[in-house]
Amino acid sequence: MPKIAMTVNGKQVSADVPANTLLVEFLRKDLMLTGTHVGCDTSQCGACVVHVNGHAIKSCTTLAVQANGASVMTIEGLAPGADLHTVQAAFKEAHALQCGYCTPGMVMAVVDMLKNNPKPTETQIRHGLSGNICRCTGYHNIVKAVQIASGQAVTA
Amino acid sequence: MAQDGIGASTKRREDYRFLKGIGKYTDDINQPNQTYCYFLRSPVAHAKIGKVDLSVAKSAPGVVAIFTAADLEAVGGVPCGWLITGKNAQPMKEPKHPILAAGKVRHVGDPVVAVIAESLNAAKNAADLVSIDYQELPAIIDMRTAQTKGGEPVHTEATDNMCFDWEFGDKAATDAAFAKAAHVTKIDLVNQRLVANAMEPRAAVGVYEIGTDEHTLFTTSQNPHVIRLLMGAFVLSIPEHKLRVVAPDVGGGFGSKIFHYAEEAFVTWAAKKVGRPIKWTAERSESFVSDAHGRDHVTHAELAIDANGKMLALRCDTFANMGAYLSTFAPVVPTWLHGTLLAGQYAYPAIYVNVKAMFTNTVPVDAYRGAGRPEATYIIERIVSKAARELKLDQAEFRRMNFIRKDQFPYQTPVALVYDVGDYEASMQAALKLGDYAGFPARKAASAAKGMMRGIGVCSYIEACGIAPSSLVGALGARAGLYEAATVRVNPTGSVSVMTGSHSHGQGHETTFAQVVASKLGIPAENVNIIHGDTDKIPFGMGTYGSRSLAVGGSAIVGALNKIIDKGKKIAAHLLEASEGDIEFKDGAYTVKGTDKKKTFGEIALTAYVPHKYPIDTVEPGLEETSFYDPKNFTYPAGTYICEVEIDPRTGTTVITSFVAADDFGNIINPMIVEGQVHGGLVQGIGQAMLEGAIYNDKGQLVTGSYMDYCMPRADDVPSFKVVTTVTPCTHNPLGVKGCGEAGAIGSTPAVINAICDALDIDNIEMPATPERVWRAAHAKTMKAAE
Numbered sequence: 026m027p028k029i030a031m032t033v034n035g036k037q038v039s040a041d042v043p044a045n046t047l048l049v050e051f052l053r054k055d056l057m058l059t060g061t062h063v064g065c066d067t068s069q070c071g072a073c074v075v076h077v078n079g080h081a082i083k084s085c086t087t088l089a090v091q092a093n094g095a096s097v098m099t100i101e102g103l104a105p106g107a108d109l110h111t112v113q114a115a116f117k118e119a120h121a122l123q124c125g126y127c128t129p130g131m132v133m134a135v136v137d138m139l140k141n142n143p144k145p146t147e148t149q150i151r152h153g154l155s156g157n158i159c160r161c162t163g164y165h166n167i168v169k170a171v172q173i174a175s176g177q178a179v180t181a
Numbered sequence: 182m183a184q185d186g187i188g189a190s191t192k193r194r195e196d197y198r199f200l201k202g203i204g205k206y207t208d209d210i211n212q213p214n215q216t217y218c219y220f221l222r223s224p225v226a227h228a229k230i231g232k233v234d235l236s237v238a239k240s241a242p243g244v245v246a247i248f249t250a251a252d253l254e255a256v257g258g259v260p261c262g263w264l265i266t267g268k269n270a271q272p273m274k275e276p277k278h279p280i281l282a283a284g285k286v287r288h289v290g291d292p293v294v295a296v297i298a299e300s301l302n303a304a305k306n307a308a309d310l311v312s313i314d315y316q317e318l319p320a321i322i323d324m325r326t327a328q329t330k331g332g333e334p335v336h337t338e339a340t341d342n343m344c345f346d347w348e349f350g351d352k353a354a355t356d357a358a359f360a361k362a363a364h365v366t367k368i369d370l371v372n373q374r375l376v377a378n379a380m381e382p383r384a385a386v387g388v389y390e391i392g393t394d395e396h397t398l399f400t401t402s403q404n405p406h407v408i409r410l411l412m413g414a415f416v417l418s419i420p421e422h423k424l425r426v427v428a429p430d431v432g433g434g435f436g437s438k439i440f441h442y443a444e445e446a447f448v449t450w451a452a453k454k455v456g457r458p459i460k461w462t463a464e465r466s467e468s469f470v471s472d473a474h475g476r477d478h479v480t481h482a483e484l485a486i487d488a489n490g491k492m493l494a495l496r497c498d499t500f501a502n503m504g505a506y507l508s509t510f511a512p513v514v515p516t517w518l519h520g521t522l523l524a525g526q527y528a529y530p531a532i533y534v535n536v537k538a539m540f541t542n543t544v545p546v547d548a549y550r551g552a553g554r555p556e557a558t559y560i561i562e563r564i565v566s567k568a569a570r571e572l573k574l575d576q577a578e579f580r581r582m583n584f585i586r587k588d589q590f591p592y593q594t595p596v597a598l599v600y601d602v603g604d605y606e607a608s609m610q611a612a613l614k615l616g617d618y619a620g621f622p623a624r625k626a627a628s629a630a631k632g633m634m635r636g637i638g639v640c641s642y643i644e645a646c647g648i649a650p651s652s653l654v655g656a657l658g659a660r661a662g663l664y665e666a667a668t669v670r671v672n673p674t675g676s677v678s679v680m681t682g683s684h685s686h687g688q689g690h691e692t693t694f695a696q697v698v699a700s701k702l703g704i705p706a707e708n709v710n711i712i713h714g715d716t717d718k719i720p721f722g723m724g725t726y727g728s729r730s731l732a733v734g735g736s737a738i739v740g741a742l743n744k745i746i747d748k749g750k751k752i753a754a755h756l757l758e759a760s761e762g763d764i765e766f767k768d769g770a771y772t773v774k775g776t777d778k779k780k781t782f783g784e785i786a787l788t789a790y791v792p793h794k795y796p797i798d799t800v801e802p803g804l805e806e807t808s809f810y811d812p813k814n815f816t817y818p819a820g821t822y823i824c825e826v827e828i829d830p831r832t833g834t835t836v837i838t839s840f841v842a843a844d845d846f847g848n849i850i851n852p853m854i855v856e857g858q859v860h861g862g863l864v865q866g867i868g869q870a871m872l873e874g875a876i877y878n879d880k881g882q883l884v885t886g887s888y889m890d891y892c893m894p895r896a897d898d899v900p901s902f903k904v905v906t907t908v909t910p911c912t913h914n915p916l917g918v919k920g921c922g923e924a925g926a927i928g929s930t931p932a933v934i935n936a937i938c939d940a941l942d943i944d945n946i947e948m949p950a951t952p953e954r955v956w957r958a959a960h961a962k963t964m965k966a967a968e
Contacts, residue, residue: 043302059209060202062432064380065465069888072380100202113200117192120857124687125199126380126432132200147901154896158888160380160433161687163864163925164896166857181901 034102226881290470381432404724475549636940682722862925
């Protein structure tokens with residue numbers, strides 16, 4: 026079994042895992058970080074989005090060994106302690122979540138989107154969200170949350 | 182208005198744990214010494230199961246146990262919760278639905294073998310070593326030919342593959358109306374099969390404690406008590422007091438998590454057999470072939486209209502697909518939740534509907550957001566728009582001239598329902614204004630000038646929710662009552678715990694129910710906790726579906742609160758040395774009428790638990806009350822939706838340029854949450870109209886078995902919405918509320934298709950109206966014009 030070591034949410038972790046272990050399995054089962062969810066098995070829904078070396082990736086189609094040596098951030102590490110990150114706070118403000126299942130992946134994707142494009146237009150926001158499926162909200166309020174988080178006027 | 186009370190757009194208390202990634206969904210629950218279950222499912226649609234060879238698999242590394250149907254002979258099948266009686270008093274055919282397929286497989290995805298192992302990987306690897314000899318049979322896929330196709334039927338109990346042949350309404354009156362009609366509009370509609378696709382796949386964890394002989398099931402359910410009742414009483418013969426069902430945080434349901442599924446029963450049963458906890462979590466591809474699907478109706482409808490444009494009668498013939506087995510509430514969806522809704526918002530006197538429900542070698546079909554009402558609304562609102570087009574009448578005006586008027590309520594429809602209240606004109610006016618209906622011709626001309634085709638579609642829907650009066654549904658075949666229960670426990674220091682039978686899987690009950698309590702008791706909402714989802718904690722209640730949680734569950738909470746308030750009056754009368762009749766309760770305090778003598782709610786609560794100075798001879802200590810609420814009628818949300826589209830005839834691309842929704846949900850507890858429910862429903866309905874569809878090939882393979890093939894609506898497929906509400910309070914429940922969970926999905930689909938048909942100037946288009954279908958329709962039009 027390969028030995029892997031990485032930084033997850035600022036903490037150094039290491040483990041022996043079967044080579045076919047997915048990053049999301051390692052996070053959920055070995056590290057008990059169950060905030061990252063699995064919504065599909067084809068890299069389509071984005072419930073499993075985490076950041077690896079500062080980039081949003083889908084952890085259901087990444088092997089844990091591929092993240093060896095990397096810095097990984099999950100939803101649990103986005104804001105310290107009891108705090109909410111700006112994007113998390115905007116989601117609450119805009120009622121941009123209902124069942125909450127897609128939410129961690131959605132939030133992690135939005136944080137990455139705004140890092141690359143701090144003032145996206147509504148069209149850019151909708152395009153930027155298209156790798157994440159939400160079945161509850163109809164996206165209207167998620168668009169609104171991204172506009173709030175980026176300090177823009179709300180058009181949604 | 183109390184801060185955070187009824188009417189406030191209070192932010193949700195649930196959000197914090199979901200946003201921080203510390204929610205607790207079923208797959209997040211792990212038990213000491215847990216094993217993992219993998220179901221080996223049928224790869225073919227219809228086959229006899231020949232030899233099953235487990236010998237190699239049983240010795241694979243990590244295997245704990247392997248089970249087949251032979252091990253489950255003493256176990257009951259998955260029960261159906263509703264008996265439909267068809268023509269000539271014929272009861273529906275109700276074949277057994279075994280936990281693991283016995284003798285035959287009946288759809289791709291039918292579970293045949295269950296492998297339990299130390300890890301999921303070990304279970305999957307062992308499943309690969311199982312050998313099953315499938316003797317394939319021709320698959321029954323098309324419900325329209327299922328009766329006449331011949332060959333081996335899906336079930337021997339239904340040799341013609343028909344589950345029931347049901348009719349409702351006044352056939353003679355309908356035929357008479359058609360005989361005198363000046364105009365008859367006809368339409369053929371396919372309401373295609375959909376997959377609910379809650380983002381959290383189903384999961385179940387079974388636990389057995391030998392020391393106490395107690396079973397626990399953690400499951401992704403909308404109604405834990407219903408699962409406990411069905412599974413305990415009908416499948417596993419476990420009495421309720423030895424069975425606990427917990428539905429923790431649940432990641433969306435949309436109906437698909439109402440039903441009792443075989444996997445839940447299996448892990449509960451097998452946990453005792455193997456003496457260890459068992460976890461099963463569906464992969465998405467597994468969800469596609471094992472979660473109950475929705476819709477799947479094929480309908481021919483006809484509308485009779487007189488010379489003045491008055492609608493006289495509607496008749497419908499529908500085929501409804503039941504799939505391979507009867508799911509929990511499958512039979513009621515195309516019948517009582519569909520046929521009774523065919524009056525819509527219109528005052529036409531006669532309706533007749535016939536529904537033939539068929540078994541096919543496909544995944545079972547059951548309730549999906551709206552459940553029967555979207556299918557009914559699609560028929561009415563498509564045929565009404567087609568009629569308006571044929572009669573060259575404005576589609577909004579034609580609707581309005583046939584509306585049930587505000588002064589006609591309560592209104593007895595020809596299909597059993599009594600609408601208690603409504604104002605259809607008001608919601609239509611609101612929609613027309615918000616959507617700038619009057620400005621449409623100018624926008625259409627502007628689109629045409631750039632070579633684009635613009636269309637507008639109206640849908641005036643009604644639905645019946647807040648399901649339902651127990652005596653009524655009992656008469657219609659329900660095998661359960663449909664009340665709801667709540668316990669309100671006032672704690673000694675005045676905080677309040679509410680145990681509700683309703684279940685929140687995205688609806689925000691922890692917030693909205695606390696708002697109701699805060700308003701009624703005059704205390705801050707933060708002092709109220711809402712507890713749900715655990716049969717060991719909550720009273721026996723029926724759960725959440727049919728937009729019932731507030732109208733039925735909220736009414737039960739109000740019932741318990743009223744008992745609390747009344748008991749508090751007795752205690753206050755004693756403390757204040759006044760007669761009970763002189764005590765008033767308002768804004769969180771008991772006062773003696775006309776005096777400044779007063780006790781706060783908190784003081785009364787403390788006195789109830791520290792009854793030193795107390796009317797102990799006549800009043801028990803403590804302050805906790807339970808109420809069961811059985812609704813007096815359905816509630817009838819209604820409204821008008823207007824969709825505007827622009828189509829590029831060169832590519833068939835359809836863009837929704839505007840979508841407005843004007844809904845009457847009665848009184849509203851939390852406008853923010855109501856709007857969110859509408860948004861989500863609208864996108865599910867738009868998804869049906871433009872993107873989604875489950876497709877089986879003639880061998881019974883589900884061609885759309887993943888998110889690569891089944892087109893889920895994404896953020897860039899849909900617009901932002903304009904949402905407004907009008908209010909006629911429900912007349913028969915204490916909060917005056919209706920239900921808002923399903924309306925969006927019910928009303929949006931026909932609005933979109935009406936808009937696309939209007940843009941293309943055509944009578945009909947098949948759903949989903951993909952760019953290819955739209956392009957073909959636009960192209961055919963161009964070719965015809967060129968001839």
